[in-house]
Amino acid sequence: MAIINQLDKRSGITYVYESVSYWDKEKKQPRSKRTLIGKLDPDTGEIIPTDGRCRKTRDNPEDAKATKPGPIPIERTNRRFYGATYLLDEIGDTLGLTEDLKKCFPATYKQIQSLAYYMILESESPLFRFEKWSALHKHPYDNNISSQRSSEIFSDISEENKNKFFTLQGRRRSEGEYWAYDTTSLSSYSQTLRQVQYGKNKEDDRLPQLNLALIFGEKSGLPFYYRKLAGNIPDDRTVQNLLADFMVLGFQKVKLVMDRGFYSETNINGLLKERLKFIVAVQTSISFIRKEIDTVYETIRSFENFDEQHELYATTVLAKWDYRQERPNKKDALTNKKRIYLHIYFNIDKFAEDETKFDRKLMAMRKEILDGKRVPEHERFYKKYFQIKQTPIRGLQVNVNEDVVKQTKRYYGYFVLLSNEKMDAMTALHLYRNKDLIEKAFGNIKDRLNLRRLLVSSEKSLDGKLFVSFVALIYLSYLKKQMQEAGIFQNYTLQSLLDKLDIIECFENPGYDLRVGEVLTKQKQIYESLDISPPT
Template structure:
């Protein structure tokens, strides 16, 4: 005899069955009989016995009493830590996050929030230690969530629910802001997940991986959309489906900022086709970029083009893009010119560093040739930059090809950004550099939220855990943004700040309102710096 737990996604109730195995003589195979014995209490995990069908009929006859508005009455005496979870509660209310979760996940929104809180406050602990944390802290769900139950919650998070959540979150962002888009790799030990593939790992990890793409609002500093990708998909191939997702979700007035890994002619044409604004980093090795740099090569290093704050020379070139759009339904191709701005930057310090590095490499390679220590991996470099002659009298003579060296050094110190919205070069650069917040977010989601190695074994569990981690990332991003703005990082890390608030206790007694313990002046200062009213 065994006890079986079965979660009903429609009602959110976990039913408990008593399963008895027996041998079926007719079918010559083992079978099992199940008997409903009760349902699992979500708060305590205990089994609430059922009295069978009679109780069900009785419940159908008795009118349901509507729930009274307002806070749920306290039914037990407790003393728990409250300061850090209170902070997260208030952030959720401020951002409308709690409201959006409740609307999209009506039966499990509290569980999602509690697991997200746990990931934030116990970043180094696995989920099976949730019970201990839950018993010590006041949190939205209020009860224990066993490992099996958390897997059921992850599996119950559907694509439709997530899409609804993304739509609500997008509406809360600033209308006129650029969205930073980038991807990262997340390694996995799983051998059963179909999207876990070997690919270009951005942390040089030798494990297979999935790729995770994030979209951040630059003014809000908060993420509001993500995509899970197969581990072997390169960045440049992801933009087409991202634009399709934006269209399906109804996102309008999109402005994207992307690094050079997303640049391709097809992607730029796709952005023009969807009439989206963009800023994209472009490699200086591309021929049309070099042609535009050549136009300003002799004038860019003038006093008027120097920005003292950034230590850069910059200028903007108005040019044209050869736009092409294939129309299979009409069996033709639209070919026309589109206006585009190429922002050109020159960093004299970077030029000196690149030149020194190249000269040292040149000396090293020439010594290899002179000593007769050819390396197959360097063969293309030898051919490009050296003239090799060997005579019976003078032996091997290695001469540097000065023209080839000059051509390579010509574009050292330069970098470029491309945009289709009119702005000056330094404005474009500032917007692009703000994209760094997405790099910090990747660190948060891997280290702070314990996603550096995925240990889930099913696709649905993976999708659900990624979503809950994404929700947690919104909270963490809010905290880090305000810590940065108010200078809290001088005195605290994120963990030490949360630990300091976590010491605040709350007391619950039946028949009495929630009572909060002592809040010190430094703790009040932290709340106020994070734009949160301290608990009273």
């Protein structure tokens, strides 16, 4: 064993290592293992125990307790921008975000908030530019966070603490509201992330991807849960694990709104088994859905079923679901009939659009056959929709199979929502269309929060960065909702509003309270429109 001193030229600190030599049997050569035991005091020459990351403080709770400060007195004179970060501070207090983050991440919640602020206010800037932004803005942590330190913060965000945060935030959502559930794909160049796989990319990107599942409250307009998935997992395979997560997080009496990609018999049976309320879009190509459409086919286009606001016809049908619950222990299945509601809609404009599109496709395919330019991939279409004959006298004849075409067009213009809660068709449609806010959230994640391409290479950094981005998304979603309700988008975009407030300054002087610079009338109006008191 030997003691080795090594000078770090960047910091000027001399670190002391304990070096132990040993024989490597596999490589058949001597090796050594170094262990950091402290740093050298330049004045006394003594070794100060540390590992460079304050392990001494972590290992000694009494020391940690002693160093926890209260309000930090101002020690230096500063003049920084404050208006936009003050807005985010107030939103964090209103939503209980600051309180919940502090409960779940007591040692790093301020760093998490500051990183989230940076992602919101500097959406196109990489994290290594945080130092410049930090020097110009007042923010919760009020110190620089280096790229290395941000990676450490990301890595320290544990799954247990994330789940605790999801639970706390879920309890703050409106009781009885529907929750919109959807997934999106995030592309990546990384070859080391295990869940980055090739799959059905929702943006037609040819890169491998990671899928992100997200839940939004439809009344609150806020997200409170997410989960990352392997890029090759289809949507309908995610619902069973979602239901399991609800049990772990303690969510009960859940109501879900989901797109048609999540429909499957297994998922519907799972939702019914857990007695959860749901609204799920269903494809009209399913046989039992077509049977129910046939029951209203002649009557749906009546005057009484027309909704002028949405310009479509709608009706609701009470139906029976063939419920099946597998019982592995008993090696059998429990079956019975469950009551469901099918909300059937017919849009005459969509019918005309689909019919015209299909007729053009028929013409193009028929021309391919007549011109002798048949495409192998189109053979099934040829066989289904055409009668092709070749005679010596009349030559090649291609006739449309009218009965098959008529049957295909029969269900154009229809779409169907399946639910197990009694409501009228237009209420169900309104709840379903409200899930558009989750599509906007995906846009915020990819563009505003700079996650269109995942620029991390380790699993822990990815997990942590996604969580901080999720926190930033909560701030953004609340701000956008408030702007929408107050009609602020008539005069400002989100970016122009933040820019308008960002120029408000604050002044810090030793021995004096924080002083805020001039706040103009238009800036006060913005705060008041958002139901926030202007800074004083």
